[in-house]
Amino acid sequence: MPLYVWLACGLYWMNGMATVVLGSVLPLAVQHLHTTYVFGSDLVFLQFVGYWIGVPLSSMAVRRTGYRGAIVASSAITALASAGFTAWPKPLPYLVCSLANGIGMALMQATVSTSLIEWFPARRAVIMSRTEAAFGLGCVLGPLFASACIAAGRWQVAFALVAAAAAALAVVGAFTPMAARDSREGPRDAHTDAIHLANRRDRALVLALFMLCVLIYVGLESCVNNFLPAVFVEHFGLPATTASVAVSAFWAAMVAGRMATGWIARKLPYRPYLILAALGTLCTTVVLAATRSVVLGYVECVWLGLFMSGIYVVTLVFANHAFPDLTGLVTRLVTFFAGLGGATLPYAFGWTLAKTGSQWADVALALFAAVLFGVVGWTGWVTKRKSRSPSERVHAAG
Known part of the structure; x- marks a missing residue:
């Protein structure tokens, strides 16, 4: 595996920790700051407002400084934001650091994912599943470290x-070498039929559906990342140290699951997997909404x-498969709509919880998942119709 892919995995691992640490200590932070879950x-x-800033900033930074400069800048911004959380546990600095944290994470994700999609066209799902698995590993270790810090009475140290x-x-x-070197060796994604988008209307519809899928999914994931410990505290009456687990x-x-995704992507096309x-x-x-058992609650989290x-x-x-001529734009749009979903749905969820x-x-949470399933099913139906060749569509119609 190229050194750059290892670096990408490290960056995603760090972003995973940055994503969940705040949510892991949120019950104590809210208490310390004398505020509410609002x-x-x-x-x-x-x-996630920071995400909206970081995505276009990625395009500008890559044009001016290349991928290396954008990656170094994104890591530095995240480091400063996390250090700010540690040093200034006050409401206003927390708001500023949260904004900066979003900028750093979006700048990194948009930059790294665009480069990987462009440099490994035949192995996109396999390569990206590795970085996403690294992100998930960070999300596992972050709450565990936060739980240890909470138990020691120093929850700010988690940042x-x-x-x-x-x-x-x-x-x-x-210092990591960065170049477009796809050796064409290694496992490849399973074959997925090309999608034929004949006119601007079809392209706009399919692109909008993909972006809506991303918006709802990331919003749902962000609700889990930031409020699941609070839900377990309120729902099951658990202490914060236990709920963060x-x-x-x-x-x-x-x-x-993400480690398995790399293998599944070699066997199962994109459409049925998503559905x-x-x-x-x-x-x-x-099922989670109806559960009253703590043990079952943890099983359902798994x-x-x-x-x-x-x-x-x-x-x-x-989405990149559907628009092979718009790789950079589609990847940045995905990151942008991820930020939009991560901002809006958790805001509504936190208000509901409070x-x-x-x-x-x-x-x-269940309603968000229902909407996600509906949009994924709609996207699958539209792209399946557009995957037929023009002659097949005429034959099916006649």
Whole structure:
């Protein structure tokens, strides 16, 4: 595996920790800052406002400084934001650091994912599944480290690990070779029929459906990342140290699922994979909303992680497969709409949790999953119709 792919995995691992650490300590942070979960929603919202800034910034940074400069800058911004969380546990600095954290993460993800999609066209799902597995590993280790910090009475120190990792990766990124070298060796994605988009209307519809899938999925994932410990505290009456492990259980399953995604992508085309994964996500969230057993709650977190594990990366590569002439634009749009979903859905979820308690928040989670399944099914139906050749469509119509 090229050194650059290893660097990409390290960057995604660091981003995974940066994504979940705040949610892991959120119950204590809210208590320390004398605020409510509405403030937690504000933090998540500003983090994803940072995504909206970071995505176009990625395009500008790559044009001006190349991939290396953009990667080093993204790591440095994330390091500074995480250090700010550690040093200034006050409401206003937290809001500023959350915004900066989103900028750094979006700048990294848009830059790295665009380069990998461009440089490994025949192995997009296989390569991207490795980086997403690294992201998931960060999401597993982040809450575990946060739980240890909470137990030691120093929950702010959880952000210091992210700051140290980001600073180290900024240095490593400055010296890692970066070039478009797809040796064509190694496992490849399973064959998926080309999608024939004959006119602007078809292209706009299919692109909009893909972006809607990304928006809803990332919003759902962000709700789990940032509020699952709070839901377990409210729903099952658990202490914060125990509740934070729910995110680790979820992300441990995500890592296992994402490692398996690389193998599944060699056997199963993109369309049926997405439909089955979205259906499993819906069923699991419905069962979780009705569960009153703590043990079953953790088991359902594992199943939720398994079903959700490959949805983002497969949607990303499927969208690029549908628009092979727009790789850079599609990848950045995916990151942008990921930020949009990560800002809006958790904001609504945090408000629901603060105003109505965990029961209705659980229902909201299931409703988000239902919408995701509906959009994925619609996208699958449209792309399947457009995958036929013109002669096949005429024959089917006649």
